[in-house]
Amino acid sequence: MEMNIALLPGDGIGPEVIAQAVKVVNAVAKKFGHTITFKEAITGAAAIDAVGNPYPDATHEVCLASDAVLFGAIGDPRFDNDPSAKVRPEQGLLEMRKKLGLFSNVRPTFTFPSLLHKSPLKKERIEGTDLVFLRELTGGIYFGEPRGRNEQGTKAFDTCVYSVEEIERLARMGFEFAMKRRKLLTCVDKANVLATSRLWRETVQRLAPEYPEVTVEYEFVDAVAMRLVQWPKAYDVLITENLFGDILTDEASVISGSMGLMPSASLGLKTKLFEPIHGSYPQAAGKDIANPLAAVLSASMMFEYAFDLMDEANIISEVVNLSLEKGIVTEDLSEGEKAYKTSEVGDWLAEQIA
Amino acid sequence: MEMNIALLPGDGIGPEVIAQAVKVVNAVAKKFGHTITFKEAITGAAAIDAVGNPYPDATHEVCLASDAVLFGAIGDPRFDNDPSAKVRPEQGLLEMRKKLGLFSNVRPTFTFPSLLHKSPLKKERIEGTDLVFLRELTGGIYFGEPRGRNEQGTKAFDTCVYSVEEIERLARMGFEFAMKRRKLLTCVDKANVLATSRLWRETVQRLAPEYPEVTVEYEFVDAVAMRLVQWPKAYDVLITENLFGDILTDEASVISGSMGLMPSASLGLKTKLFEPIHGSYPQAAGKDIANPLAAVLSASMMFEYAFDLMDEANIISEVVNLSLEKGIVTEDLSEGEKAYKTSEVGDWLAEQIA
Ligand SMILES: CC(C)[C@H](C(=O)O)[C@@H](O)C(=O)O
Ligand SMILES: CC(C)[C@H](C(=O)O)[C@@H](O)C(=O)O
Numbered sequence: 001m002e003m004n005i006a007l008l009p010g011d012g013i014g015p016e017v018i019a020q021a022v023k024v025v026n027a028v029a030k031k032f033g034h035t036i037t038f039k040e041a042i043t044g045a046a047a048i049d050a051v052g053n054p055y056p057d058a059t060h061e062v063c064l065a066s067d068a069v070l071f072g073a074i075g076d077p078r079f080d081n082d083p084s085a086k087v088r089p090e091q092g093l094l095e096m097r098k099k100l101g102l103f104s105n106v107r108p109t110f111t112f113p114s115l116l117h118k119s120p121l122k123k124e125r126i127e128g129t130d131l132v133f134l135r136e137l138t139g140g141i142y143f144g145e146p147r148g149r150n151e152q153g154t155k156a157f158d159t160c161v162y163s164v165e166e167i168e169r170l171a172r173m174g175f176e177f178a179m180k181r182r183k184l185l186t187c188v189d190k191a192n193v194l195a196t197s198r199l200w201r202e203t204v205q206r207l208a209p210e211y212p213e214v215t216v217e218y219e220f221v222d223a224v225a226m227r228l229v230q231w232p233k234a235y236d237v238l239i240t241e242n243l244f245g246d247i248l249t250d251e252a253s254v255i256s257g258s259m260g261l262m263p264s265a266s267l268g269l270k271t272k273l274f275e276p277i278h279g280s281y282p283q284a285a286g287k288d289i290a291n292p293l294a295a296v297l298s299a300s301m302m303f304e305y306a307f308d309l310m311d312e313a314n315i316i317s318e319v320v321n322l323s324l325e326k327g328i329v330t331e332d333l334s335e336g337e338k339a340y341k342t343s344e345v346g347d348w349l350a351e352q353i354a
Numbered sequence: 355m356e357m358n359i360a361l362l363p364g365d366g367i368g369p370e371v372i373a374q375a376v377k378v379v380n381a382v383a384k385k386f387g388h389t390i391t392f393k394e395a396i397t398g399a400a401a402i403d404a405v406g407n408p409y410p411d412a413t414h415e416v417c418l419a420s421d422a423v424l425f426g427a428i429g430d431p432r433f434d435n436d437p438s439a440k441v442r443p444e445q446g447l448l449e450m451r452k453k454l455g456l457f458s459n460v461r462p463t464f465t466f467p468s469l470l471h472k473s474p475l476k477k478e479r480i481e482g483t484d485l486v487f488l489r490e491l492t493g494g495i496y497f498g499e500p501r502g503r504n505e506q507g508t509k510a511f512d513t514c515v516y517s518v519e520e521i522e523r524l525a526r527m528g529f530e531f532a533m534k535r536r537k538l539l540t541c542v543d544k545a546n547v548l549a550t551s552r553l554w555r556e557t558v559q560r561l562a563p564e565y566p567e568v569t570v571e572y573e574f575v576d577a578v579a580m581r582l583v584q585w586p587k588a589y590d591v592l593i594t595e596n597l598f599g600d601i602l603t604d605e606a607s608v609i610s611g612s613m614g615l616m617p618s619a620s621l622g623l624k625t626k627l628f629e630p631i632h633g634s635y636p637q638a639a640g641k642d643i644a645n646p647l648a649a650v651l652s653a654s655m656m657f658e659y660a661f662d663l664m665d666e667a668n669i670i671s672e673v674v675n676l677s678l679e680k681g682i683v684t685e686d687l688s689e690g691e692k693a694y695k696t697s698e699v700g701d702w703l704a705e706q707i708a
Binding site: 148218 | 429433434442444448474475476479495496498501502503508509510511512513514515516517518519544545546547548549550552553572575576577579580582583584585597598600601602604605607608609613
């Protein structure tokens with residue numbers, strides 16, 4: 001197969017971990033006889049520094065022309081505590097999501113048997129956890145207008161908006177995921193307070209009869225924030241709006257004890273994007289110590305979700321498991337044993353595939 | 355001292371647990387020579403059924419005339435999955451908070467040595483956790499206008515609004531709490547996305563120089579959702595807006611393993627309200643099995659925050675600790691030993707105080 005892949009390494013440790021994903025993708029392509037063309041483009045703080053825009057048009061063109069985007073991370077502490085900064089790296093991320101129509105952020109949380117002891121939670125609580133969030137990614141309070149300040153600057157406001165169509169396309173994807181999994185769908189909202197949440201709940205209730213095999217539960221976001229910690233195994237597929245998803249998917253990632261390993265996919269209208277969830281982690285940037293496994297597993301999700309190539313996807317998760325078992329891991333996982341460099345882990349994984 | 359206390363038992367297990375708090379308050383009053391006048395009033399689903407309004411004017415008058423309100427819980431599953439219900443119990447709660455000016459919800463999370471093993475988290479992660487959230491309670495997306503639907507019903511919207519004054523009064527309370535504690539204040543926001551969050555951050559940054567002894571940290575809400583599970587001991591005082599506070603305080607309550615025991619105080623302009631955080635828990639209502647300790651500890655917070663009577667507050671927490679040590683507990687905590695009834699626990703606590 002011929003594949004056009006856009007590479008957006010971004011900020012912080014992004015470039016280092018994406019470089020390892022590329023090694024792995026190349027090894028898979030060679031083994032299975034695919035032809036891959038990579039095109040690299042700038043985003044985030046790097047792009048602000050270079051051209052004053054965190055998501056330049058040229059980068060957008062590269063993404064549009066791609067079958068899939070491999071994305072590193074965006075974010076730079078220089079901008080975080082400066083509420084008056086005019087351009088922020090995160091704006092690039094949001095613009096990219098919106099312009100590429102990436103309305104569904106797929107965030108699995110699962111456990112690795114060899115890493116269970118790393119979790120802050122007790123083993124019996126998390127063993128076998130296998131849930132996936134579909135977070136709505138191009139609507140809600142992230143994009144609603146009006147937003148800003150009153151003239152005197154004494155008041156600020158944001159608007160959360162959802163249309164039935166936005167909810168419906170995300171919800172249908174949720175039902176379809178549930179059909180392929182354990183057939184349990186949880187709609188997470190705050191319908192006891194928010195008008196938008198009531199539209200979410202109504203819409204999901206209207207669709208439910210079309211998927212009679214799926215059991216649908218409705219839970220308030222605050223209750224889910226608790227139950228995720230108490231008993232994550234209770235969940236299968238969770239659907240939710242943008243801001244709730246932001247909070248809950250990060251919370252969920254930490255229960256597995258393997259946050260540095262969690263990949264994600266953003267699906268939608270114009271292309272598909274694959275991204276480790278760990279963020280730019282600036283403290284580790286440039287040191288060749290960052291854990292590349294989340295980026296590598298994002299490449300595995302790419303073969304599955306963008307190209308429907310399950311053998312290619314599976315061989316990647318298998319070598320990742322092998323690296324964990326054999327201790328070919330970076331310092332965050334090495335536990336007093338030899339710590340490998342980011343680049344060494346990437347090399348090792350690529351060799352195993354070959 | 356003479357004290358006027360409004361009793362709002364509310365829905366579900368509210369009446370049962372408030373009854374135990376009353377026994378304890380009476381015992382304390384007798385011991386320390388205070389005169390207490392209780393006035394009971396209706397709220398929630400109970401009030402909808404009785405007079406069609408979850409926070410009737412008569413109830414508001416009782417609260418206004420009180421020095422403190424002891425509140426049970428509001429909420430009834432009859433209303434939860436009916437997005438079209440015209441009146442909801444929760445509206446009464448929100449109206450009460452707004453009309454009484456209860457702008458700061460104080461939610462401590464701490465651990466009980468004898469209950470550490472109940473937590474889903476590992477002991478070493480939580481032992482010694484002692485944090486307190488100040489959640490803004492009368493602003494933000496809970497109250498902002500406009501909210502509702504477009505004419506065709508195809509779109510819904512909510513508005514999040516904050517004024518500098520609303521942020522400042524909550525933030526000042528946060529600095530003052532920090533001064534009396536470990537002098538660490540964490541401002542939780544989403545300043546990389548939301549205009550309201552940027553005003554929060556700016557306001558806190560402006561006030562910080564007035565409290566030079568307090569270390570101020572700024573963290574994004576998604577990061578806090580993770581770190582609360584990873585290392586809750588890192589926090590001392592956290593301030594945040596209404597919706598983030600709703601989610602994070604519930605998450606925090608579960609890490610201690612003692613969710614059924616966590617009290618809260620809502621402070622503000624016209625009176626002070628004290629409330630167990632467990633909610634109405636309808637499945638247990640009427641069975642005399644609900645754990646009354648959170649309501650009883652809310653009464654302890656009442657003596658501290660409404661009347662500045664520390665001896666009275668402390669004796670209550672001491673007898674609660676004693677009941678835990680001696681196993682005079684309801685079935686949620688009895689672990690195969692004898693389970694006491696809600697009312698028996700209340701009687702025992704009152705006797706110990708006498
Ligand atoms: C960086 C930030 C704008 C972003 C978000 O809130 O969506 C991040 O937290 C994420 O989850 O991808
Ligand atoms: C019942 C609901 C409206 C309420 C809230 O969201 O504030 C509750 O969750 C709480 O935290 O007191």
